[in-house]
Amino acid sequence: SVxxxxxxxxxxxxxxxxxxxxxxxLFDCDGVIWRGDQxxxxxPQVINLLKESGKKVFFVTNNSTKTRKMxxxxxxxxxxxxSEEEVFGTAYCSAMYLKTVCRLDGKVYLIGSPAMRQELxxxxxxxxxxxxxxxxxKQSDWAxxxxxxxxxxxxxxxxxxxxxxxxxxxxxxxxxQGCLFVGTNRDSRLPLEGGKAVPGTGCLLQAVETxxxxxxxTVGKPNxxxxxxxxxxxxxxxxxxxxxxxRLDTDIMLGSNCGLKTLLTLTGVSTVADAEAHQQxxxxxxxxxxxxxxxxSIADLLPEYF
Amino acid sequence: SVxxxxxxxxxxxxxxxxxxxxxxxLFDCDGVIWRGDQxxxxxPQVINLLKESGKKVFFVTNNSTKTRKMxxxxxxxxxxxxSEEEVFGTAYCSAMYLKTVCRLDGKVYLIGSPAMRQELxxxxxxxxxxxxxxxxxKQSDWAxxxxxxxxxxxxxxxxxxxxxxxxxxxxxxxxxQGCLFVGTNRDSRLPLEGGKAVPGTGCLLQAVETxxxxxxxTVGKPNxxxxxxxxxxxxxxxxxxxxxxxRLDTDIMLGSNCGLKTLLTLTGVSTVADAEAHQQxxxxxxxxxxxxxxxxSIADLLPEYF
Numbered sequence: 001s002v003x004x005x006x007x008x009x010x011x012x013x014x015x016x017x018x019x020x021x022x023x024x025x026l027f028d029c030d031g032v033i034w035r036g037d038q039x040x041x042x043x044p045q046v047i048n049l050l051k052e053s054g055k056k057v058f059f060v061t062n063n064s065t066k067t068r069k070m071x072x073x074x075x076x077x078x079x080x081x082x083s084e085e086e087v088f089g090t091a092y093c094s095a096m097y098l099k100t101v102c103r104l105d106g107k108v109y110l111i112g113s114p115a116m117r118q119e120l121x122x123x124x125x126x127x128x129x130x131x132x133x134x135x136x137x138k139q140s141d142w143a144x145x146x147x148x149x150x151x152x153x154x155x156x157x158x159x160x161x162x163x164x165x166x167x168x169x170x171x172x173x174x175x176x177q178g179c180l181f182v183g184t185n186r187d188s189r190l191p192l193e194g195g196k197a198v199p200g201t202g203c204l205l206q207a208v209e210t211x212x213x214x215x216x217x218t219v220g221k222p223n224x225x226x227x228x229x230x231x232x233x234x235x236x237x238x239x240x241x242x243x244x245x246x247r248l249d250t251d252i253m254l255g256s257n258c259g260l261k262t263l264l265t266l267t268g269v270s271t272v273a274d275a276e277a278h279q280q281x282x283x284x285x286x287x288x289x290x291x292x293x294x295x296x297s298i299a300d301l302l303p304e305y306f
Numbered sequence: 307s308v309x310x311x312x313x314x315x316x317x318x319x320x321x322x323x324x325x326x327x328x329x330x331x332l333f334d335c336d337g338v339i340w341r342g343d344q345x346x347x348x349x350p351q352v353i354n355l356l357k358e359s360g361k362k363v364f365f366v367t368n369n370s371t372k373t374r375k376m377x378x379x380x381x382x383x384x385x386x387x388x389s390e391e392e393v394f395g396t397a398y399c400s401a402m403y404l405k406t407v408c409r410l411d412g413k414v415y416l417i418g419s420p421a422m423r424q425e426l427x428x429x430x431x432x433x434x435x436x437x438x439x440x441x442x443x444k445q446s447d448w449a450x451x452x453x454x455x456x457x458x459x460x461x462x463x464x465x466x467x468x469x470x471x472x473x474x475x476x477x478x479x480x481x482x483q484g485c486l487f488v489g490t491n492r493d494s495r496l497p498l499e500g501g502k503a504v505p506g507t508g509c510l511l512q513a514v515e516t517x518x519x520x521x522x523x524t525v526g527k528p529n530x531x532x533x534x535x536x537x538x539x540x541x542x543x544x545x546x547x548x549x550x551x552x553r554l555d556t557d558i559m560l561g562s563n564c565g566l567k568t569l570l571t572l573t574g575v576s577t578v579a580d581a582e583a584h585q586q587x588x589x590x591x592x593x594x595x596x597x598x599x600x601x602x603s604i605a606d607l608l609p610e611y612f
Contacts, residue, residue, distance in 0.1 A: 036446075132440070134438070134440075135466045135467060139496060139498060139504055140342075140498060140499075142504045143498050143502035143503065143504050144502070159470065160441045160448075160470050161441060161469075161470065162469065162470040162473070163467075163468065163469050163470075164465065164466050164467065164468040164469075164505065164510075167468070167505045167509060168504050168505055171495075171503070171504065171505055175502075175503075188516045188517060188519060189477075189517060189519075190445060192445060192446060192449050193446075196449035196450070196481075197449065197477070197481075198445050198448045198449050198474050198477070199470065199473045199474055199477055199513070199516075199517040200517075202516050203473060203513040203514075203516040203517045204470075204513065206512045206513055206515075206516045207505070207509040207510065207512055207513040208509075209512075210494045210505075210508050210509040210512045211494060211495060211505040211506075211509045213494060213495075
């Protein structure tokens with residue numbers, strides 16, 4: 001749809017024309033095809049049948065705690081037919097971003113997970129920083145903490161060992177001339193079952209940005225690099241792609257930013273009321289968070305198409 | 307000065323009329339009367355002579371790492387005549403804010419220092435949280451971390467043991483109905499000798515605010531509570547007060563917010579060029595960061611007044 005988005009329920013006779021109009025479907029993971037360690041009922045069948053009917057399917061997630069391999073294993077366990085090459089998480093995409101866009105010549109100071117370290121190493125980028133980094137000494141010691149002279153970029157992803165000392169080390173690296181500053185994503189919370197949530201990477205990134213007094217370049221949705229990364233490897237055409245997600249501010253916004261068709265599924269974070277509020281706001285920027293269509297669950301596609 | 311601020315160099319014949327026009331002088335500490343562990347040369351003499359000539363003098367600092375007693379001891383060591391009652395740091399002022407403004411009936415979850423714990427306990431407020439809090443387990447464990455049912459407020463100050471688990475614990479408390487959210491201050495960095503800096507409380511507060519998806523009430527400069535706290539205890543009249551500081555965004559802004567006369571000293575963070583940029587911006591909000599006067603050092607007051 002050009003111009004205003006419709007936010008229409010996708011059902012009955014609308015399903016087949018939409019799916020016939022695309023060659024490729026990009027799925028967010030958490031809240032869309034699974035929740036935590038449980039597949040959304042019917043989701044594996046939908047995705048497996050889409051692939052059998054000739055569609056290209058990709059898994060596009062802001063979560064930086066797993067490698068492509070770890071995602072492929074989880075997908076297989078839950079009954080999805082998927083290969084590593086179809087998975088685009090921010091651990092992998094950040095490594096690709098540093099290598100192909102930044103053409104980084106040096107090491108990374110990594111606030112992140114062992115999975116991020118693996119993806120960096122897989123593209124030949126050395127890193128330092130994974131694991132606990134407890135504080136010791138006093139302010140003048142912190143300001144003069146030992147730095148690796150080969151570090152030329154700071155990369156911030158999800159890190160359960162985030163600490164004052166890591167924040168300080170990032171500030172000291174970013175105070176050096178020419179140091180790159182990249183974040184995986186800005187999600188403020190990771191939602192869990194039962195309405196609970198834990199702090200997301202956006203919190204850690206905000207802390208480092210406040211210290212550094214400058215903004216990081218982020219790789220994850222809604223920034224278009226995630227889509228560009230898939231499109232360049234598989235030769236996609238944006239007007240033949242559908243982006244499916246549960247968050248208006250990341251998934252649907254990515255689709256809008258890249259000119260894809262968009263489908264909101266209600267098994268995760270955002271609601272139809274959220275989408276309608278954006279639609280009725282009269283704010284141009286918020287129109288990008290209005291999906292073309294919504295479904296209760298991606299399982300609703302099953303009886304209509306197959 | 308009513309309306310526009312002048313940002314004039316305070317020297318020669320201007321010193322006596324300004325000091326004669328006030329009964330009370332409020333000094334920021336770091337960058338104004340000392341730097342790190344060294345007194346600014348001449349500062350002790352100026353402050354001691356101001357007091358001998360009958361002025362009330364107060365020390366007003368956003369630093370939350372020391373109790374009033376610890377500040378009084380440091381002041382004495384560096385040659386300043388000062389008592390505990392003249393010191394208003396954010397450790398003390400946050401405790402007063404929770405007790406007198408919030409009328410807190412419950413415990414505090416404290417991201418902060420042992421000094422903050424002492425000041426809370428001194429006004430009868432119980433707390434939990436000081437010291438290391440390393441991560442363990444997985445996401446669902448973090449979301450269900452044990453909480454103290456008596457906690458009714460989260461207070462964020464400087465904490466070198468800041469960690470992901472503390473951030474998470476703050477989020478879980480703030481997700482409870484009616485939990486208060488207070489921060490000591492928003493300073494993004496603590497400047498050190500030689501142009502170096504370490505991350506300030508503002509970084510930690512931003513991380514917690516991003517997780518909680520709401521803003522804390524802050525106690526420190528430029529919020530007027532710090533001045534109100536001094537004024538209510540000592541019966542000050544705002545048009546007979548001078549605020550002296552090295553930062554335009556905290557010290558001078560506090561003075562403007564409270565209707566005090568303001569003096570920038572150039573021994574710390576801000577420059578005359580910074581002040582002139584605010585003055586010439588045409589932005590109403592930035593006029594509050596233009597001081598009435600500036601001096602190279604508060605020692606420059608010495609030959610002119612005494």
